[in-house]
Amino acid sequence: MICDPMGSNKSGVVVSTLRFAKLLKEKGHHVIFIAARSEEHKEHSFHNGIKTYRFRSIPIPKSDGWNLAFPTIRELVDIFKEEEINVVHIILPMSASIMAIKAARRLGIKIVAHSHSQPENLFMNMPKIIQPVLGNLWNKYLAWTYNKAEYLIYPTEMARNLLEKLGKEGQKSQVISNGIDIDEFKPKPINDDFYRKFNIGEDKIKLLFVGRLFPEKSIDTLIRAMPYIITNYPNTHLMIVGGGYLRPKLEKLAIDLKVDKFTTFLGLVSEEDKVLAFNACDIFILPSLAELEGMVVLEAMACGKPIIIGDAKMSASRFFVNENGFLFESKNYKDLSEKISTLIEDKELREKMGRKSLEDSKEYDINKSVEKLEQIYYSVL
Numbered sequence: 001m002i003c004d005p006m007g008s009n010k011s012g013v014v015v016s017t018l019r020f021a022k023l024l025k026e027k028g029h030h031v032i033f034i035a036a037r038s039e040e041h042k043e044h045s046f047h048n049g050i051k052t053y054r055f056r057s058i059p060i061p062k063s064d065g066w067n068l069a070f071p072t073i074r075e076l077v078d079i080f081k082e083e084e085i086n087v088v089h090i091i092l093p094m095s096a097s098i099m100a101i102k103a104a105r106r107l108g109i110k111i112v113a114h115s116h117s118q119p120e121n122l123f124m125n126m127p128k129i130i131q132p133v134l135g136n137l138w139n140k141y142l143a144w145t146y147n148k149a150e151y152l153i154y155p156t157e158m159a160r161n162l163l164e165k166l167g168k169e170g171q172k173s174q175v176i177s178n179g180i181d182i183d184e185f186k187p188k189p190i191n192d193d194f195y196r197k198f199n200i201g202e203d204k205i206k207l208l209f210v211g212r213l214f215p216e217k218s219i220d221t222l223i224r225a226m227p228y229i230i231t232n233y234p235n236t237h238l239m240i241v242g243g244g245y246l247r248p249k250l251e252k253l254a255i256d257l258k259v260d261k262f263t264t265f266l267g268l269v270s271e272e273d274k275v276l277a278f279n280a281c282d283i284f285i286l287p288s289l290a291e292l293e294g295m296v297v298l299e300a301m302a303c304g305k306p307i308i309i310g311d312a313k314m315s316a317s318r319f320f321v322n323e324n325g326f327l328f329e330s331k332n333y334k335d336l337s338e339k340i341s342t343l344i345e346d347k348e349l350r351e352k353m354g355r356k357s358l359e360d361s362k363e364y365d366i367n368k369s370v371e372k373l374e375q376i377y378y379s380v381l
Helices: 012-026 073-082 095-107 119-123 131-146 157-166 192-198 219-232 247-256 271-280 295-302 316-320 333-345 347-364 366-380
Strands: 032-036 045-047 050-055 057-059 067-069 087-090 110-114 151-154 172-175 205-210 236-241 263-267 283-286 307-310 325-328
Touching: 012 050, 012 295, 012 366, 032 067, 032 073, 032 095, 067 095, 073 095, 087 095, 095 110, 095 131, 110 366, 131 157, 151 157, 151 366, 157 172, 157 316, 172 366, 192 271, 205 219, 205 271, 205 295, 219 236, 219 247, 219 333, 236 271, 247 263, 271 295, 283 295, 283 333, 295 307, 295 316, 295 347, 307 316, 307 333, 325 333, 333 347, 347 366
Parallel strands: 032 050, 087 110, 110 151, 151 172, 205 236, 205 283, 236 263, 283 307, 307 325
Antiparallel strands: 045 050, 057 067
16 A cells, blocks of 8 residues: 555545555455655554555655655565565555556556545645646646556545546446444543543533644634624534644634634544544534545544535535535535534434434445455456
């Protein structure tokens, strides 16, 4: 599995790859990662029990710890031979993937490519005038990468509809959800330690966002909704979980809007605390402008929470709303505040929608996804 930032951050793609690798290993497969060196991970090692080869790298500015790895073809050829690799799985189409594709081609190894990126994830913080140009160049690069693969994997039907044209005609593809570990993410009681640790009142109506603090997540929309909410519901508290370069700007926005006392930035948290945060919240909100799936929505649903999702054209997360929450007009903080207020006002509706979320989440059991992935590996061989 080729995933440059493995272990350097907790983005959805890294978390998804770790979960898939762990379950594949438990099923008896031999899995290795090709990744970048970083300040935290400087040598070849094991990451979460998976053998990880790390290579010289450069950091990507404003990426929250992403590094681009630069292995040589010869290095990867030697590794693939030594590890007796049968399938190279491109997780992220970054620099290491180019060398991995060439090494695999040299050895006659099959290639599977995963769709985990869209231009909006990369270029939304760039000047608007050059975004279309950069997006076009990125799509051409993706097409080059995908055309080298025997099989393409998309996390959602929306991702397939957006990106299928980048693959070659007649290329095999399948939609496989990143899935959710329903044994880990499930309704559970909250201990007092969680509330003390983050200084959040247990008796509050708690709103939750989980994700990178990046432009495409549109977290400012959620913060701008808070003044309208607390005017009528001053017992409301917003929890923001995740890291990213926008944090100082978002904290200042909360101060300027005089909602900093009603907002807690929890930062990057452990998996255990993330599960507790989902369970502690009353409403989960994802205002994102771009999502190829949205694993955090599945995690919230698996914990039995109602969801409020931005109705953005480039967000597949909006399709998770199925009588278990609301859509709101993308970037419209007044509309968002109204949807949140409706759920704050009606506890019975919150609970009803939470039960529907829990029911729907069972369709996304990660074990089902791993079985599909395993069958793809066998089919290309």
